[in-house]
Amino acid sequence: DTGVSQNPRHKITKRGQNVTFRCDPISEHNRLYWYRQTLGQGPEFLTYFQNEAQLEKSRLLSDRFSAERPKGSFSTLEIQRTEQGDSAMYLCASSLVGAGGSNTGELFFGEGSRLTVL
């Protein structure tokens, strides 16, 4: 399968613990995005990378959240000192943006990592 892969698919943790999610994008894609989706809502943008550079972060991304894409391939999203309000589905997406910013506008999403904070 050459789609976007996310792990783990489901994480249950106690409040105050740290969790890390991993995303493996489609291999030739240079952009990688993280979104958060709560029950009954659409996905909300968190952050995105162009290759290894993190270019934008949403105000939703508090200082307990950190995302990395060290070699411009896979990415990790870490949440420190989890709170019950962090319970959500965390979605990763990737896309290919050409020189000059040209692209099809399509993001390719993984199946998501569901976080439950008890």
Place this chain on the structure above:
Amino acid sequence: GNSVTQMEGPVTLSEEAFLTINCTYTATGYPSLFWYVQYPGEGLQLLLKATKADDKGSNKGFEATYRKETTSFHLEKGSVQVSDSAVYFCALSTYQGAQKLVFGQGTRLTINP
């Protein structure tokens, strides 16, 4: 700011019924508009898109027309099937900086045989 509003669900229809899911948007500039679909147990996937006013996106029998005058992008299908049961998300992108998508809240569609 940019936002998308979809008709509230859930929507339940019988097979072969006509489907409309309303979507309106607020945006600065000239957004591109998308419909994404999430089938049970799968990730979001692009259903169709339109990048400028009066464009019609179409795929799998679904259509949506970019209406700038009414800031709408309603999804339609003439005859739905059980396999169309899914959650549908309308979204926009203004291509300002990031290729960020702003999503509506989603509409759950159930088609009964």
